[in-house]
Amino acid sequence: MSTEYPSLSEAQARDAADPLRAWRDRFTLPQGVIYLDGNSLGALPKSTAVLMRDATERQWGEGLIRSWNDADWIGAPRRIGDKIAQLIRAAPGEVVVCDSVTVNLYKLMLALLASHPGQGRTILTESGNFPTDLHVAAGVARQHGLSLDAVPREQIADRIGPDTALIVLTHVHYKTGERFDMAGVQALADAHNVPLIWDLSHSVGAVPLDMGGDAARFAVGCGYKYLNGGPGAPGFVYVAGEALEFLGSPIQGWMGHAEPFAMTDGYTPAPGIERFLAGTPPMLSLLALEGGVDLMVEADDAALWHKSQVLFDFLAQLMAARCPDLAPITPPRADLRGSHASFAHPHAWPINRALIEAGVIGDFRTPDVLRLGLTPLYLGFADIWHAVDRLAAIMDDGRWQRSEYMAKTKVT
Ligand SMILES: Cc1ncc(COP(=O)(O)O)c(C=O)c1O
Numbered sequence: 001m002s003t004e005y006p007s008l009s010e011a012q013a014r015d016a017a018d019p020l021r022a023w024r025d026r027f028t029l030p031q032g033v034i035y036l037d038g039n040s041l042g043a044l045p046k047s048t049a050v051l052m053r054d055a056t057e058r059q060w061g062e063g064l065i066r067s068w069n070d071a072d073w074i075g076a077p078r079r080i081g082d083k084i085a086q087l088i089r090a091a092p093g094e095v096v097v098c099d100s101v102t103v104n105l106y107k108l109m110l111a112l113l114a115s116h117p118g119q120g121r122t123i124l125t126e127s128g129n130f131p132t133d134l135h136v137a138a139g140v141a142r143q144h145g146l147s148l149d150a151v152p153r154e155q156i157a158d159r160i161g162p163d164t165a166l167i168v169l170t171h172v173h174y175k176t177g178e179r180f181d182m183a184g185v186q187a188l189a190d191a192h193n194v195p196l197i198w199d200l201s202h203s204v205g206a207v208p209l210d211m212g213g214d215a216a217r218f219a220v221g222c223g224y225k226y227l228n229g230g231p232g233a234p235g236f237v238y239v240a241g242e243a244l245e246f247l248g249s250p251i252q253g254w255m256g257h258a259e260p261f262a263m264t265d266g267y268t269p270a271p272g273i274e275r276f277l278a279g280t281p282p283m284l285s286l287l288a289l290e291g292g293v294d295l296m297v298e299a300d301d302a303a304l305w306h307k308s309q310v311l312f313d314f315l316a317q318l319m320a321a322r323c324p325d326l327a328p329i330t331p332p333r334a335d336l337r338g339s340h341a342s343f344a345h346p347h348a349w350p351i352n353r354a355l356i357e358a359g360v361i362g363d364f365r366t367p368d369v370l371r372l373g374l375t376p377l378y379l380g381f382a383d384i385w386h387a388v389d390r391l392a393a394i395m396d397d398g399r400w401q402r403s404e405y406m407a408k409t410k411v412t
């Protein structure tokens with residue numbers, strides 16, 4: 001174990017040389033708080049606070065129902081979808097913003113099972129995947145008389161075969177940060193002609209994505225993490241253009257109709273990705289999401305990913321030297337991980353509570369993981385340095401053992 005570690009002045013020098021440094025001033029972050037949980041709920045862009053005032057006071061307050069046309073509310077799901085398409089290297093018209101990740105996953109799973117009837121008896125996923133993915137997959141399997149095959153990631157490749165009806169994988173693991181080789185796994189699925197849905201919740205805005213280049217055709221993703229779209233921001237659905245023609249949404253809502261305001265009795269799906277809309281979009285939430293997405297579109301994604309990597313290495317080096325009892329569980333190789341770093345410790349819960357009390361917000365994931373999110377738009381090297389310094393103090397003085405840090409909270 002190395003006891004050498006970078007000094008605070010080194011961290012400050014790296015911040016001074018950081019080309020992304022100016023971005024942090026575009027976020028509202030509370031004084032004295034180091035926020036390492038942007039992978040769960042992104043920070044508030046200052047521009048979004050301004051947009052929200054306009055959305056409520058002018059668009060809603062004054063425009064009233066006219067704003068569906070005048071402020072193009074009706075076009076927002078597709079307009080913001082096209083912006084997200086740029087972030088994931090998809091084409092315009094392949095992404096629409098709607099519903100939650102959970103609901104979108106359900107819609108895509110049902111759409112794909114309906115379009116590939118009789119193909120296979122199992123839905124394949126990873127054991128330990130994010131719970132909502134597992135729960136939705138189990139429910140869909142039950143409803144369709146299929147079985148759920150949830151296996152460790154090392155076994156996924158071998159499990160894909162003639163019996164597989166559908167595959168659902170989370171690209172970057174919510175807990176460990178492990179990342180699948182998208183192109184490689186997609187090629188395996190394609191070789192067996194099995195549709196594969198990617199959950200991009202911990203990937204979009206965090207790691208380079210190239211849906212077109214990797215030949216990935218179906219995905220869902222989250223708006224409130226690295227896209228900084230606000231609590232409960234809507235998610236999105238991605239369907240590659242070539243696949244759109246043969247997929248229908250299982251929820252035939254009026255907003256997915258080709259002509260919602262024709263008010264016909266019969267249902268005709270919208271010709272494009274809008275067919276995955278169901279009901280009226282939650283407009284204030286969409287407009288808040290657009291504020292966050294606009295920042296990500298403006299930022300240089302190569303620079304963001306580079307900074308994520310150097311922040312990760314900096315954190316890893318400091319942790320190894322100063323908090324050796326917390327065992328790193330995220331792959332150190334950049335192409336094998338996302339933009340968060342996780343550490344295992346049997347007492348991760350009270351350690352994280354003590355850390356929050358010390359002004360560093362990370363999170364705990366059961367049973368023993370301390371998870372630290374690295375969001376290069378608003379974090380710097382000195383933030384990481386101070387976070388580890390405070391964590392080291394908590395480990396050294398043992399204050400995490402105080403009873404006040406043991407109490408569970410409803411949301412972790
Ligand atoms: C991989 C993954 N999928 C889905 C979700 C959440 O889905 P929803 O937005 O429907 O709550 C999360 C986190 O909340 C997640 O980490």
Ligand SMILES: Nc1c(O)cccc1C(=O)C[C@H](N)C(=O)O
Nearest residue numbers: 039040041174175201365411412
């Ligand atoms: N979706 C969340 C929520 O509604 C409350 C608190 C946290 C969350 C999360 O985002 C959890 C997150 N997907 C995770 O990776 O743990």
